[in-house]
Amino acid sequence: MARLSVNLNKVALLRNSRRTGVPDILKFAGIAHDAGADGLTVHPRPDERHIRAADVPALAALMQPWRPGFELNIEGYPDARLLAIARAVRPEQCTLVPDPPGAFTSEEGWKLGNADMPLVRAAVDALTALGCRVILFVDPDPAVVRRVPASGAAGVEIYTGTYAAACRRGDGAAELQACADTAAAAAARGLVVNAGHDLNLANLPALVAAIPNLAEASIGHELTADALEIGFAAAAGAYKAALARRPA
Numbered sequence: 001m002a003r004l005s006v007n008l009n010k011v012a013l014l015r016n017s018r019r020t021g022v023p024d025i026l027k028f029a030g031i032a033h034d035a036g037a038d039g040l041t042v043h044p045r046p047d048e049r050h051i052r053a054a055d056v057p058a059l060a061a062l063m064q065p066w067r068p069g070f071e072l073n074i075e076g077y078p079d080a081r082l083l084a085i086a087r088a089v090r091p092e093q094c095t096l097v098p099d100p101p102g103a104f105t106s107e108e109g110w111k112l113g114n115a116d117m118p119l120v121r122a123a124v125d126a127l128t129a130l131g132c133r134v135i136l137f138v139d140p141d142p143a144v145v146r147r148v149p150a151s152g153a154a155g156v157e158i159y160t161g162t163y164a165a166a167c168r169r170g171d172g173a174a175e176l177q178a179c180a181d182t183a184a185a186a187a188a189r190g191l192v193v194n195a196g197h198d199l200n201l202a203n204l205p206a207l208v209a210a211i212p213n214l215a216e217a218s219i220g221h222e223l224t225a226d227a228l229e230i231g232f233a234a235a236a237g238a239y240k241a242a243l244a245r246r247p248a
Contacts, residue, residue, distance in 0.1 A: 001243065001244050002208060002214040002215060002216055002217055002243040002244075003038035003039065003071075003215060003216040003217075003243070004036075004037045004038050004039075004216070004217060004219065004236070004239055004240045004243050005037070005038060005039040005040060005041045005071065005073050005216055005217070005218040005219070006032040006037045006039070006040055006041065006219065006220065006223060006236055006239075007040075007041040007042070007043070007196075007218050007219060007220025007221070007223075008025050008028060008029060008032075008040055008041070008042055008051065008059075008220065009041075009042065009043055009050040009051055009220050009221075010050065010220055010221055010224040011023055011025050011028045011224060012025050012042075012050040012051045012052070012055065013049065013050040016048075016049065016050065016052075025051075025055060025059070026058060026059065026062050028232055029059055029062055029063070030062070031232050031233050031236070032232070032236050033063075033066060033070055034233065035232075035233040035234075035236035035237045035240070036236065036237055036240045037070075037236050037240060038069075038070060038071065038216070038240075039070050039071035039072060039073055039092070039093075039216075040059060040063065040070075040071075040072055040073065041073040041074075041075060041095075041196075041218040041220065042055065042056060042059065042072075042073075042074055042075070043074075043075040043076055043097075044056055044074070044076060044082070044085055045076070045099075046081060053081070053085055056074065056085050056088070056089055057088055057089055059072065060072055060089035060091075067092065068092050071091070071092035071093055072089065072091040072092055072093070073091060073092070073093040073094070073095055073135075073218065074086055074089075074091045074093075074094050074095070075094075075095040075096075075097055075137075075218075076094075076095075076096070076097060076099075077096070077097060077098065077099050078096045078119060078120065078122075078123030082094075082123075083123065083126055083127070086127055086130060086132060087130060090130050090131055090132065091132055092132065092133060093132060093133045093134075093135060094127045094132040094133070094134055094135070095134075095135040095136075095137055095157050095194070095218070096110070096120065096123060096124075096134065096135070096136055096137065096153075097109075097110075097137040098110050098111075098116065098137070107159070107161055107197075108139065108159070109136075109137045109138035109139040109141075109144065109159045110136050110137060110138055110144065111144060112136075112138075112144055112147035112148065112150075112151060117147075117150065117151065120136065120151050120153070121150075121151050121152060124151050124152040124153050125152060128152065128154075133154045133155070133192065134152070134153045134154055134155075135153060135154065135155045135156060135157050135192065135194055136148055136151065136153045136155075136156050136157070137156075137157045137159060138156045138157070138158060138159065138182070139158075139159050139162075139182075140158050140159065140160070140162065140163065140175065140178035140179045140181075140182045141178070141182060142181050142182050142184075142185035144182075145182055145185040145186045145189065145191070146185065146189075148186070148189065148191060149189055149191070153191075154191065154192050155186065155191040155192025155193060155194060155215070156182070156186050156191055156192070156193060156194065157194040157195060157196055157218065158179050158182050158183060158193065158194070158195045158196075159196070159197050160179060160195050160196060160197045160198060160199055160203075160207065161197040161198050162175050162178075163175040163176055163178075163179055163203065163207065164197065164198030164199065164200070164203055165198070167202065167203040172203065172206070176206055176207065176210050177210075179195065179207060179210065179211065180210040180211055183195075183210075183211040183213060183214065184213075186213075187213045192215050192216075193211060193213050193214055193215055194214070194215055194216040194217065194218065195207060195211065195214060195216075195217050195218075196217055196218035196219065198221065198222060199217055199219050199222060200219075200222035200226070201222075201226065201238060201239065201242055204217070204239070204242045204243065205242060205245060208242065208243060208245060214243075217239075217243055219239055223235050223236065223239055226238065
């Protein structure tokens with residue numbers, strides 16, 4: 001069964017539109033836990049437009065009785081700031097993304113060419129020494145996966161934004177196959193396979209069926225949007241159930 005990591009970025013984004021502390025991300029972290037999620041994801045960007053650096057130790061403290069079974073996953077660009085945040089809380093998982101500081105959202109994976117590899121390898125070494133499982137955000141491209149073992153990372157998170165966009169157009173088959181091929185390439189190399197970006201209750205079942213070795217999906221934006229209609233606990237439960245369904 002694939003794990004559900006609830007991304008709290010959009011809850012924090014709403015909170016940051018006022019100075020009242022509402023909604024309280026710690027409260028929503030607890031709701032996600034009680035609804036059956038397997039962990040939380042946060043992406044403390046330098047501009048702090050959603051999750052702030054100060055949120056991370058507060059979440060880690062809240063989660064302490066639930067960890068390590070309920071995992072903390074920190075996403076971000078592997079600069080000194082991210083490494084310091086990880087060092088302070090020692091997350092179970094750290095997902096490295098190639099976003100420059102002003103990126104709107106994570107829409108591209110590592111290419112792991114000569115320009116990327118020294119930075120990535122150094123970060124992987126530092127984070128692994130802290131006890132983190134290090135995951136690299138990659139495009140749905142088996143060719144990139146072949147370069148991952150040289151980085152020392154434990155696995156990949158397949159960017160599913162192009163798959164989700166194709167589903168919205170009604171022609172998701174080719175992008176789904178690219179995700180499946182990338183997952184198979186990763187599994188052949190003993191890598192953990194995660195997925196994330198724009199996954200929702202409509203496109204998730206086909207992805208789960210196509211990637212039998214899917215370990216985890218990190219879902220925030222679409223889950224939060226569904227929560228506006230059905231409530232946060234119900235949304236987390238629905239995504240957990242969708243990840244549990246496997247073809248007969």
